[in-house]
Amino acid sequence: MSTRVRFSEQRPNVAYLPASATSQVSFHILSKPLPPIRPENAYQMDLHTAASIGDMISLQEVVKADSTSVARRNLYGWTALLYAAYLGHEPAVAFLLDKGAKADECNDKGQTALMLAAACGNLKVVNLLLERGASVQRADDRDRMALHYAAVCSQNEIAELLLKAGSDPNARDSSGNTPLHDSCVAGHELTVLCLLEKGADPSMKNSNEEDAAALVSDNNKLMKLIDDYNKKNKAKTDRKGQSSGSGSGNGSAHSLSRLLEEMNLGRLTEKFKKENIDFNLFFELNEKDLDEMGIAYGPKKRILTVIERYKKSGMEGVAAETEGHQAGQRDQLRTSMEYVRQMNEKGKQMALDALNLLGPESTDERIRQLLISIIDCNEKITARLVRHL
Structure with a gap:
């Protein structure tokens, strides 16, 4: 049996109170014999307790005596495996799985061993459960997956491991929150960065219409992290748009629409579309063409400046012009x-x-x-x- 903690080697003293002659109740109680003191090895630890403290000897004894105890649940639907995973006892988890415990069994709230281990940062247990077939796609009764648990508890190493195993970085729970929303609320930079690098979308909104930026408005570091990611992602999208702009008509129209948005002239998109002007034809327009289209003086001047820069230095000049305009607006x-x-x-x-x-x-x-x-x-x-x- 496992070692028990005692504060003294002596047996506790028994204090006998004199029975009152006027109190038959006290006399009746005190006249009863005390229960016998049995040796410690006369008691057997139950499986759930043994799993929760990682007592391998007791685990083996209980399972040997009753193999069905592995699947037994307590009042709240917890099995021994759930306790062992939650408290990070890897040998106990391995033993219980070997004895027939199901890797994806859950408690009354739908929480699996993987979710509980992920929340507590038990890396070895998470690795073991994944090796034994635990699903990263299982969700609890609030539609929260193991990745949600890792994110809300700032477990970036666990999050990275789950993402490598195929967990969806944009999975929503019943409140519309993604793991990125959870990590933003937790305020943990490494977890946020890990999720962004693995494809988490910061523009997704939860049921309260909050995106990632809205949830980190009080955290300047996370605000900068998300802002830098958005800029980098936008630059990649623009490069793809430019390459598609030289190809199909659809790609050109899409690029022209984006260019006009960057120039704060998105309202003119439909006008150019009606004139069948695509991305390539746009840079061949002159002042007369714009006058005939009825473009006002301010937007016309801005468009002509962009066209001139394009003819001199290509798309880099256009980007510089639009960025300059946006910088002016920000100022x-x-x-x-x-x-x-x-x-x-x-x-x-x-x-x-x-x-x-x-x-x-x-x-x-x-x-x-x-x-x-x-x-x-x-x-x-x-x-x-x-x-x-």
Whole structure:
């Protein structure tokens, strides 16, 4: 049997209380004999307890005495395998699998051994379960897979292992959350990076219409990580679009549409489509052509600048022009946000002044609460704006 913890080698003292002559109940209780003290080896540990502490000797004894105990469940549907996997006892997991335990058996919540081991970061157990055929596609009663458990618990090594085994990085649970959503909420950079590198889509939204960026708005490092990924992914998409632009008409139209969007002229896409102007023909247009199409002066000037840059330096010049335009827009937005922040601070100060003028002796508690709410609202607006400045 396993070693037990004792604080003393002596048997506990037994205190006898004198029975009260006036209390027949006390006399009856105290007159009963104490239960006999049996040797420790007279008791056998149950399989679930043995699995939870990794006691291999007890496991072997219980299974030898009753082979059906391997599949036995407790009140909450847990088997010995689930306990062993959850608490990271690899030898116990291997033994139970050898004795007939099913790798994908689950508890009353639909949680499998793989999910529990993934949540706790038990790398060896996860490896063993995958080798023994545990499915990475199994979902619990909330449609959460093992990868969701690894992501929400910041287990990036486990996540990488599950992704290599074929787990879907964009699988949704019942709330629409993907593993990337979970890792963003957990705020773990390595897990987020691992998922992005394996194809997780940061633009996917959950049931609350939140994408990855929305969930990390308070974390500047993760915001930058997702922003860098989006830029890199966009550059790859643009290169593919350029190569397809020299081929089929559909590819050219798609590239022209994207180019117009980057120039903030997406509203003109339909106009060019009606004139049968594709990506290649676009760069042959001149001022007269644009006048005949009814293009306004501002957009016309921007289009002619892009065409001129294209003729001089190819698509790199076009990219530089569109990026320059976007940078200008970002600067304008930043300036506007700074102005809003300053005015918001002024509004907060005026509310504070009004609160001071109201004084503690005022009996109109409604006005006081209204001013406090305005100040609180101002502080929240300022906090939100500062993240993007």
